[in-house]
Amino acid sequence: MIPYIPHTDEDRKVMLATLGLQRVEDLFQDIPERHRKPAIDLPPGRSETEVLRELKRMASQNTSxxxxxxxxxxxxxxxxIPAALESIVSRGEFLTSYTPYQPEASQGTLQAMFEYQSLLADLLGMDTVNASHYDGAAALAEAVLLAYRAKGGERKTVVLSAALHPEYIETVKTYIRPFGLQIRGLEEGAWKPEELERVTDESVCCVVVPFPTFFGSLVVYRTLCMATHQKGALFIVSVDPISLALFEPPGSYGADIVTGEGQSLGSHLSFGGPGLGIFATRGDLLRRMPGRLAGVTCDRKDRNGFVLTLNTREQHIRREKATSNICSNQGHVALRAAVYLSLLGxxxxxxxxxxxxxxxxxxxxxxxxxxxxxxxxxxxxxxxxxxxxxxxxxxxxxxxxxxxxxxxxxxxxxxxxxxxxxxxxxxxxxxxxxxxxxxxxxxxxx
Amino acid sequence: MATKNQRIHTVEPFIWELSAPGRVGASIPEADVPEYPLPGEIPLRTDLPLPEVSELEVVRHFTRLSRLNFSIDTHMYPLGSCTMKYNPKVNDAAASLPGFSEVHPLLPEDLCQGSLELLYRLQRALETLSGFTAVSLQPAAGAHGELAGVLMIRAYHLDRGDTKRTRILIPDSAHGTNPASVSMAGFTAEQIPSDKRGNVDLSILRQRCDDTVAGLMITNPNTLGLFEENIEEVTGIVHEAGGLVYGDGANFNALLGYLRPADVGIDVMHFNLHKTFSTPHGGGGPGAGPVGANARLAPYLPGPIVRSIGSETIRSNGRKRTEGAFQGHGSRYTLFYPEKSIGRVKAFYGNFGILVRAFAYILQMGGDGLRAVAEHAVLNANYLKHLIGNRYRIPYSRPCMHEFVATGDIAPGIHTMDVAKRLLDYGFHPPTVYFPLIVKEALMIEPTETESRQTIEAFADALLRIAEEAATSPELLHEAPHDTPVGRLDEVRAAREPILNRRQTEKLEGTR
CATH class of the missing domain: 3.90.1150.10 (Aspartate Aminotransferase, domain 1)
Incomplete structure (x- = not known):
């Protein structure tokens, strides 16, 4: 007996009879016969008690x-992580809803997205924050691609601070490989503003720095940001959001794109995932931004409500010309961050x-x-x-x-x-x- | 709203509208270490414009918001190609065990053998179900898996010095993300039309295949809910031209225990654990999009992935032995990069919390249970199709798999959107609308196996009553929904003057 399949023998009989069929296998005739219904080498199903016992055994092999x-x-x-956060986000209405493509049935998710976009925009000092990306590494990689495209695809060098998280650097490398972009800064071990400035010239589409660095260091980037702009390149900062409760946010010294890992805002370690990819831009880069955005509008009776907006940037409308292929994001982790920032305040x-x-x-x-x-x-x-x-x-x-x-x-x-x-x-x-x-x-x- | 100097007024106030200076919503311990001054050389921030709200007000605010949502826990949610099946609660319980949720990804391997064992066994389970040689669990979502898979195809050709292959073919019945994934991997996307039975048009496919084709991305069953009847010919044509075949696994729910995609020539495929393997959608994510590959492409998988030391044997044909490996006891597990890996696509090892849920689901269902999933998903879809087939046009009428496409133009002047919005008044989430693009006025309906016969019949009744209303009182449909917190929303207006956060509402209101 499987609690997730509600059909009784009687149900199956009635349904098959309605369809004029003998056996449910008859519905699978289109599958080539020699490959149909292979043996599946998985153990038989188990009860909830047995499943939890097995998983607890595995969990106990870990050091929490x-x-x-x-x-x-x-x-x-x-x-x-406040207890109230767990209680709120575990509500089925949030956890088991889909992407809010039907806004009238999704105002809760949409307003929570809008509040996340607002709280993060204020924390980062940026104009627009999207509804989330996969994680800090993938968000950074897509920020680099955004910068490359924003510069018309002609500037084929990316300056990366050697003090970025090594796994973020690897992720950026994976994403930029098809476009033949060159990386500068890493081999030289450059991470100080003056070192990064030295390798930045007119062939560079963006300069990418961490705040704090992978090693925890706090660096002042204002001058480097200005120098980057003078060379016509975009300035991208990968941030830790908690540090921005104390220190000047990148938006206030002119960063063009800010990305970051938002796991620290109310999410568990969970062996490294799910994380929260923060993605923010300043004004005119909005239309090149990847990912979903919730916006305000109104209905026919002039009541305000929320919808997913600027969809013409996205894969389901723009197809191969979209700003990114991202579809599913980390919405529920963004909800955690919104609740976290609301509770902590x-x-x-x-x-x-x-x-x-x-x-x-x-x-x-x-x-x-x-x-x-x-x-x-x-x-x-x-x-x-x-x-x-x-x-x-x-x-x-x-x-x-x-x-x-x-x-x-x-x-x-x-x-x-x-x-x-x-x-x-x-x-x-x-x-x-x-x-x-x-x-x-x-x-x-x- | 929305004229200048007017307040935006939403059903539920914004969180910052509940704020008052001095209120706190969480208690933080007092410092037990000496005070150190903040560094003088780093510019400090002068203001932190976050709300100040009590814990109760935060709880009420978000609880009220949640109640504005439809969800699987509250409503049937038959979105085509989204597989909105029930998300078992035991999965959530498993993911929140402290031995999983409080475990750091960079612990020495000795201290996280439990996590590594879980990843390894999930890799093996997906290999078993799909027939692939190896699986990487790293991609965070289906589209992320697509990107990884297409990058693998790219790396494979380049590795052989085959630099001419720049095109990837995509049938017009494929998933919406495919063309964008192809672009992100540096290829050009090219559409292949379907034939009258909803299969890939073989003659056109043959014409388009040459030594500039890197591969084909195929969704099977496709977005019409139909199994590609000539699947082996399709993959054969592409292979003969030297291309590779990517399988979009979003519709794998229909095939569990009935077909291993590797057996019909798919070289690489992603799984959507948030569809087929019952993990919650969370209002848009996080999902998980593991990618599996046959022997040819396995060396290119994104890394790191997990292997077991000491229990694995290699058969003479080069395939790993799978018998009993799913049990996994008594081995040691370690992370490694496949030999020619495309590298990382994110930090760490994937959306682990989602992977735990999917693993718990597989354990509970077992092999036979998963086969029953496919059977009942397909039975439900065909039954529902039959119940509404007299009133809704079904453009492709052969037996469907887990979903089918009907059309919403059920009366003059009535459109799919009208039917969809009216369904909300009947307490059902609408199906996917206006997709696939090859069917005008498409309603793409996927009931999933977790809905009972009664629920399927009630949903069919609602659709039939709506068809009745469409003929007798069409305004009921045009003006729907009537019973939701807000009515039909103006999407054009939202895009023309985007208001995307608090500061922009203030600008608009001009009063604060």
């Missing part, structure tokens, strides 16, 4: 961030960011003071910093496992020549006691 002192970030961050988000900043600073002070260890981040930093270790960082991670501490990311995972560096992440969820315990353990394992 809740059971250890946790200092790993590097693109996926653990922040406070002006005061709460600022406090989360301040606590994160202070605790990371405290941790850096404690850890950097241990003989043999040194914080090498060019200060200042937000949430993450690089700790130089006296032994290979991977080995250190192994040793701290016995202390129930996940101390961070060995940079050797992405940079083979950086064996003794650890990227440490501290958020408002890490207590002083945890940080002290981390420092004590580190002092012992050196």
């Amino acid at each position: 961030a809740e059971e250890v002192a946790f200092f790993l970030g590097a693109g996926a961050y653990r922040h406070f 002006k005061t709460g988000l600022r406090r989360v960011a301040e606590l994160t900043y202070r605790k990371a600073f405290y941790a850096a002070e404690r850890l950097g003071a241990i003989p043999g260890y040194r914080v090498t981040s060019p200060s200042p930093f937000f949430r993450e910093f690089v700790l130089q270790c006296p032994i290979p960082a991977e080995e250190m991670v192994r040793r701290l496992q016995d202390h129930r501490i996940i101390p961070g990311l060995p940079l050797s995972r992405y940079y083979p020549d950086r064996q003794q560096e650890l990227l440490v992440c501290v958020t408002e969820l890490n207590t002083k006691e945890e940080i002290d315990r981390f420092a004590d353990a580190l002092a012992k394992v050196r």
